[in-house]
Amino acid sequence: MNKINILYIIWSLGLGGAEKVVIDLCKNIDKDKFYPTVCCLNDKGIFSDELEDVGIEVIPLYKKPKFDPYIIYKIYKLIKEKQINLVHTHLWTANFWGRIAAKLAGVKVIVITEHNVDVWKRRAHFWADSLLASITNKIIAVSNKVKEFYIKMTKINPDKFITIYNGVDLTKFNIKINVLEKRKEFGIEPSDKVIVIIGRLEAAKAHHVFLKALKEVINETLNFKALIIGDGSLKQEIILLTKELNLQNNVIITGLRKDIPELLSIADLFVLSSTREGFPITLLEAMRQGIPAVVTNVGGNSELCINGETGIIVEPNNPRTLAEAILKLLTDQNLSNNFSEASKVRIQKLFTAEIMAKNHEALYLNLLNKPI
Template sequence: MSAEVREKILMLRSSAGVFGAERVILELATGLAKTKFEPIIGVLENKSKSWAELATIAEKSGLQVNIFRCRKPFDFRTAVQIRKFIKKHQIAAVHAHGYKANFYSLIATLFTEISCLATCHPWTETDYSFKARLYTFLDKLWLKRMDDVVAVSRQVRQQLLTHKITAELIPNGIEIGRFNGLHKAGDLRDSFGFSKSDIVIGTIGRLVPEKGYTFLLNSAKSICKKYPNAKFIFIGDGPLRAKLQRQVEALSLQSNVIFLGKRNDIAGLFSVMDIFVLSSISEGFPMVLLEAMAAGKPIIATRVGEIPNIINGGDSGLLVPPQDSIALTSAIEIFLRDKQKANAMALAARNEVSVNYSSSQMALKYIEHYKKLIS
């Protein structure tokens, strides 16, 4: 009996590193690998070489990857490459993530029967530069030409609707199994110089203004004054690192705050944490929040974007206003004083992500869209 022919989906992305959108692509491609659809991750090359991280992680995960050379912001030779690839590999549909991928997918499939689906991740709301506003404007035009559009959050879908772009909401999802059986990583704690009595409060994300880390550090000052054994770990890198390190020095928190930089052992690092904090000023649908829930961590997060819906209005974690150090401090102290409450919320978060935000559920929803596009 011959093997079933699988429909090939080209998932296109211009990547600046592995962040939220890239992690969605990796989770979705992994979820599709066991279905009748065959995912191929198409990575648009760029001058900074930041595209290589997505390609490398995808290949190590056993996923198919193809690199499309891109010499300038909008290179029509890249569209020609993609068009030839689509024809050669009999691609059934193109799934674009981001404005540049949207542009190239539309140009590459022009005058063909190949349909295009766009997943709209959050537009950058805090970048008011001419370049950012221009790309957002152009992206809206391109999204209107797509055969199908998906929004990752209610906020993004509402933004699209205001521009007369209809989109279906498909929440992000993660592979829950990666976080099964986590335990206190004694060796890892020791490597950071933590003692068994230390309380480890962690956060993960790029060191950028949108993450609200200045407010978290101000909160850390208050917490460490009452709990000298509290340790704060910041996982991630970005343009604000030097400024945040200066703030740590100004607050005399050098012995309580550690910047770990960008790490690939996220699951292990969650096992080190006693509490996870997401202090963002703006967010779409943060993958790291799903990971913290899957890791069974007590969660404190700001009431922005899709966060309140993800943690079920506060049943699966504590919600605080953004840009509010005092509220962050109060929430952290609630968990420090009441471990039973912290553990109960951590368990509720784990159950919530298992039921509603698995990568398999996300894949099934996208499969319905692929079927419609191909038929």
């Protein structure tokens, strides 16, 4: 049969969970049935080479800042040139402009993914989501919490939604590295415990809570290093807070990194201090590596991390309880080992990129046979 041409539309392939989902979908989708292309509304992003290296085209449209209706024509033209059968958009900007362009271009199947509990959205955003639902075949939520949030905020018919969990590409972690050399790269002593937190340096990730928790951990005379991996608008604030809390000798802000599997291989503990999440890819990756986790009780975290089985779940915005959980896992090796094994089993059984791709394939084929 003829291959189904899919256009994935996203802002850019930079650091982020949604970006990793698009990359892993493109890599793992059945190429005998589907031909994926990625459209980036901005530039390609630092991770675009992961797709281009395997022959998947990534096309940047360089959208102008703020309101730029001309982007509709650019997307429309691309859809026509590539003879697209199905458009799948990710994140607000792509979800908005991409759906309008796809409808004007006569695309029969339009799918969007909601990746997070987007509390930043205003009433106008939810109104637009509600309006555009009429031209959307299916809205994928990456967790049940995300689905419940959007049903509540938009009043869209629940039948329009489906939950498809994110998955992790297991092949990325089939690596062998010299752990001691990697630790030396960051000046980490053999006796130091290593804590890793990965994510954009933005308010929702609550790095300030993480740092305040570390201040309490250091008071327990535990030797540790914390790697803060990522970049963002709050970088300078985080650097200043690190100095104010006298944590310069314990905290390393790495910036953006492509060697996440290698960095996770030296970690003893993974932490998410976020105030909102969808279904975090970083947590998936950490659990795949068998790293015990301390995460906040937000979004889909509790659908992935089982409290008392694969990690510890704490309430957000509470440095004290976060510190207690960190200390517990860094000092109780038996508990840490048990969580490690349970984490690896859970990911391999339920949350792989292959499973995620197959769930998307089934949805696509069903919708193409049943257009709106």
